[in-house]
Amino acid sequence: MRATNLYAPTLRQTPADAEILSHQLMLRAGMMRKSANGMYHFLPLGWRTIRKIEQIIREEMDAAGGQEMCMPILQPAEYWQESGRWAVYGAEMMRMKDRHGHEYCLGPTHEEMITSLVRDEVRSYKQLPLMLYQIQDKFRDERRPRFGLMRSREFIMKDLYSFDKDVEGMNLSYRKMYDAYTAIFSRCGLEFRPVEADNGAIGGGHSHEFTVLADAGESSIACCTKCDYAASDEKAELAPVEAPDEEPRELEKVATPGTNTIESLVSFLNIPIEKTIKAVAYETEQNALVLVFVRGDHEVNEVKVLHQLEGVLELRMAEEETIRAAGGCPGFMSPIGIKKGTHILVDPTVMNMKNAVSGANETDFHYKNVNPSRDFKDVVVADLRLVREGDPCPHCGAPVKMTRGIEVGQVFALGTKYSAAMGATFLNEQGKEKPLVMGCYGIGVGRTMAAAIEQSNDEHGIIWSRSIAPFEVVVVPVNGKNEEQLRYAEEVYGELKKAGVDVLLDDRPERPGVKFKDCDLIGYPLRLTIGPKTLEEGTLEVKIRKTGEMFHETRENYLGKVQELLKTL
């Protein structure tokens, strides 16, 4: 490709509506443009990177036994009604009717479509396992699209679905995908961690998120400083903290005027915060009250709370009247004296506490010498707290470190949630009808591109890994109007192309500064410069974008050197 034929409109200034670095750099490098809120054009340079990422994904999916296919983006409502998600998915699903009044949605995901396809075709365990995937646009009408490709409404996703005859088979498919994902993100040159994750609305069994480590990320993950345990903040399990053994004293009600926060309580009673019990009151969408108790210095993990409540999809902060109706008192809450039938969830750390302080369900009063194992009745004890830096790893006990990351892929062991709901069954070896055991595995392609930029850039622009760079090498004649230089550059360009190197010739009649700035901004891994000096010597100047290292190489040796260098970039 010649730069004079390339549509790559670079920008000197950063467009005002781009907030994060990857978005700004992609706009400035002429890789993408915005079309509408949460929707983007990929320009030729950006599309080359997208296609390279897709190709890596494709190769690894195929190697793991996947077969590529393509499903419609417009999906009939009836499949979603069968799975029950038509009612659950909410406003994020873009719904529409055709001229006959039939209802459809723009596919936010394809579990229903693939399950309906496969149930009609797969009859026997002999056809299993089966892994089908596509790389296709998805659409989710996000409440708030932001950060360019990180959270767009229309986005490219690879989604693979596995079908197995039993859980062992599913676990094997899951493992294959886990390994394939590891290979994919490694090949993209990313620093990432697979982390244990919550399943969210998709349901099913275990799950991992593949998270690229970057400060601009929206996800927070806990990584053990010693072993390889890593989990999303929502998922990270926590063992109960032991409390020092004390002789339980008698429960005592004390006046604590105006202490409706933990901070004010701690200073009023002059006690360590670890001696206090904090309450958070929620209401479910069925308007049931849920009281959650954690130690004063801990935070509630709402996802863990949700897991304790059968059939509940959403929590909101409870209204004062609801709390009062159950016998509680906002700011002074305790499990002691709450009406029977209220959900009371208590973190195990709280159950270990001795002679602690909790509210007394009466304004301006607290209980002292609360011993939860003695005093709390009809409570559910479960891990409910949110992980924080320094908490012990559930596997080895070493402290965890909190890191930010960008979730670029997630794998789910679904089980039979969709196959059972939609009647996707097969006959097993015993001739018995069984639901297919499924897994689903997604990768955000655009997000992977954005994550790569977030992780690798400098003040001059993007620094691509060779594997996903729009071009591997750029050849730059310093003077684009000097015929000798141009001819020399053309020859080099031809040689590189012949050798199978993905090369761009910057033959624009621009001044050298302009071309160099563009090279750095776009981030080609290697730049070969031809100027008066190199022309005279019969050499080329090689510049490595990543390190800034520059050296001259003879015409005889440069090709080998370039190929050797590319392997390391």
Add this chain to the structure above:
RNA sequence: CGGGACGUGGCGCAGUUUGGUAGCGCACCUCGCCUGGGACGAGGGGGUCGCAGGUUCGAAUCCUGUCGUCCCGACCA
């Protein structure tokens, strides 16, 4: 959806307070000159100031409405 901000040539912005008929930098076109890190000179093209009403002799500027965009929050395979 709640809170905040902003819409003026392709991009970045000034002008709005105090109404008087649109300006700067970059980019673009032509000519000259220059060629190892976003040159220079001369000339030139391009904007009914998001849109719709209203006030006024007169509106980018004031009023009302509306649409769009961005940020924070809530939300999220």
